[in-house]
Amino acid sequence: MEVRCSVNYIELEGDHGMIDSVSVTCSECGHETESYGTGANSVRRCLALLREECPREESNYYITYDGEDEG
16 A cells, blocks of 8 residues: 655754754654655655554555655
């Protein structure tokens, strides 16, 4: 099933202070993943993590609301 996700730009604590990062949230269950960085690769990593970590143990195809950075 194709599931749309929202992307939020956040800051995460790193070894040397705060790092610009992203979080991606599943629109179906609200599960959220985070990655360092704000580029397309960071968003794709979050989408891939959503698939791996799905609390419902589903194998969904996660995309962002704008259809970019599909994972």
